Amino acid sequence: MKLICGLGNPGDEHASDRHNAGFLVVDTLGARLGVAVDTAKFEGLVGTGRLGAERVLLLKPLTYMNDSGRAVAAAAHFYKVEPKDVLVVHDELDLPFGRLQLKSGGGTAGHNGLRSILACLGDDGFARLRIGVGKPLGKERTVGHVLSGFSKEERSALPELLGRAADAAQGWATLPLSLAMTRFNKKE
Numbered sequence: 771m772k773l774i775c776g777l778g779n780p781g782d783e784h785a786s787d788r789h790n791a792g793f794l795v796v797d798t799l800g801a802r803l804g805v806a807v808d809t810a811k812f813e814g815l816v817g818t819g820r821l822g823a824e825r826v827l828l829l830k831p832l833t834y835m836n837d838s839g840r841a842v843a844a845a846a847h848f849y850k851v852e853p854k855d856v857l858v859v860h861d862e863l864d865l866p867f868g869r870l871q872l873k874s875g876g877g878t879a880g881h882n883g884l885r886s887i888l889a890c891l892g893d894d895g896f897a898r899l900r901i902g903v904g905k906p907l908g909k910e911r912t913v914g915h916v917l918s919g920f921s922k923e924e925r926s927a928l929p930e931l932l933g934r935a936a937d938a939a940q941g942w943a944t945l946p947l948s949l950a951m952t953r954f955n956k957k958e
Contacts, residue, residue, distance in 0.1 A: 771824075771825045771826065771827060771849050771851055771855065772821070772824055772825070772826045772827070772851070772855050772856075772857065772942075772943045773826075773827045773829060773842070773845055773846055773849070773851045773855060773856045773857070774796065774799065774826060774827070774828050774829070774857045774859065774939050774942075774943065775792070775796070775828075775829040775830075775831065775838070775841075775842050775845075775856065775857065775858050775859065775887075776791075776792030776793045776794070776795050776796030776797075776828075776829070776830050776859045776860075777789075777791075777792035777793070777831065777835060777838050777858060777859065777860040777861070777883040778790035778791070778792050778793030778794075778830065778831075778835065779834050779835055779917075780832040780834065784917070786919045786920065787917050787919060788861050788903040788917075788919070788920060789835060789861050789917055790861075791859070791860065791861040791901040791903060791935075792830075792858070792859040792860045792861065792883075792901070793830050794928075794932055795859045795899070795901065795932055795935040795936055795939065796828050796829070796830055796859060797830075798932040798933065798935070798936045799828060799936040799939050799940070800817055800819075800828050802936055803819040803820070803821070803826075804819065805817040805818065805819035805828060807828045807829075807830055810832075811845075812829065812831075812841045812844040812845040812848065813831060813832055813833050813840055813841040813844065814829050814830050814831040814832050814833070814841040814845070815829070815830045815832060816828060816829050816830075816845065821940055821943045821944050822944050824943050824944060826943055827845060827849060827851075829841060829842065829845050835882055835883040835886075836882040836883065836885075836886055837886055838883040838886050838887055839883075839885075839886035839887040839888070839889055839890030839891065840886070840890055842856065842858070842887050842890060842891065843887075843890035843891050846891065852895075853891050853893040853894075853895040853896045854874070854895050854896070854897075856891070856896040856897065857896070857897045857898070857899055857939060857942050857943070858883075858884065858887060858896055858897070858898050858899070859898075859899040859901065859935065859939060860881060860883055860884065860898065860899070860900065860901065861900075861901055861903045862879075862881075862900035862901060862902055862903065863903060863904070863905050863906075864879065864900075864902075864905070865900055865901075865902030865903075865904075866902050866904050867902050867903055867904040867920075867924055867927075867931075868902055868927060868931050869902035870899065870900065870901060870902065870931075870934060870935055870938055870954055870955065871898075871899075871900040871902075871955050872897065872898070872899050872900075872938050872941075872942060872947075872950055872951050872954050872955055873897065873898050873900070873951065873955075874895065874896075874897045874898075874947055875894050875895050875896070875897075876894060876898065877894070884898070897942055897947070899935060899938055899939055899942065901931070901935055903920075934954070937954065938950065938953075938954035941953055941954055
């Protein structure tokens with residue numbers, strides 16, 4: 771089994787925030803697979819489906835970003851999913867809007883959701899799908915940037931970006947990691 775976790779914050783007030791890019795990708799992938807991510811379990815919402823021969827659990831933690839690790843670790847432990855079979859989809863300030871980067875392992879780069887997951891799993895061997903949301907302009911604070919909505923131009927490009935990100939998540943689950951990285955880490 772593979773576990774694909776999209777990071778975000780619960781509640782309607784956060785639904786269109788940049789910080790919820792992971793939730794948006796999991797929703798896009800779920801719709802594509804005909805999987806409703808709406809069953810309350812593991813302090814989150816889950817749905818199960820298949821990607822080819824691979825069984826997959828989609829997860830949206832409802833613990834708020836900073837405590838996402840509790841939901842990820844609970845689901846991983848329950849299904850006996852090894853960290854190498856976990857993909858965390860999250861927003862990334864260090865990538866320009868629209869850029870994707872799939873990678874395995876690494877640090878947290880100051881991302882509190884990743885920090886929580888690393889602490890709860892006790893292993894940094896999980897994969898990440900980083901969704902570029904760009905850095906704040908001028909003196910705008912980082913927190914204000916990630917907790918704000920996408921610009922009009924970004925909103926018009928968002929469906930295509932979410933589709934590419936869902937493709938990358940599927941590629942991670944069904945292809946060798948090096949091939950998936952080569953295919954999806956292109957500059958767009």
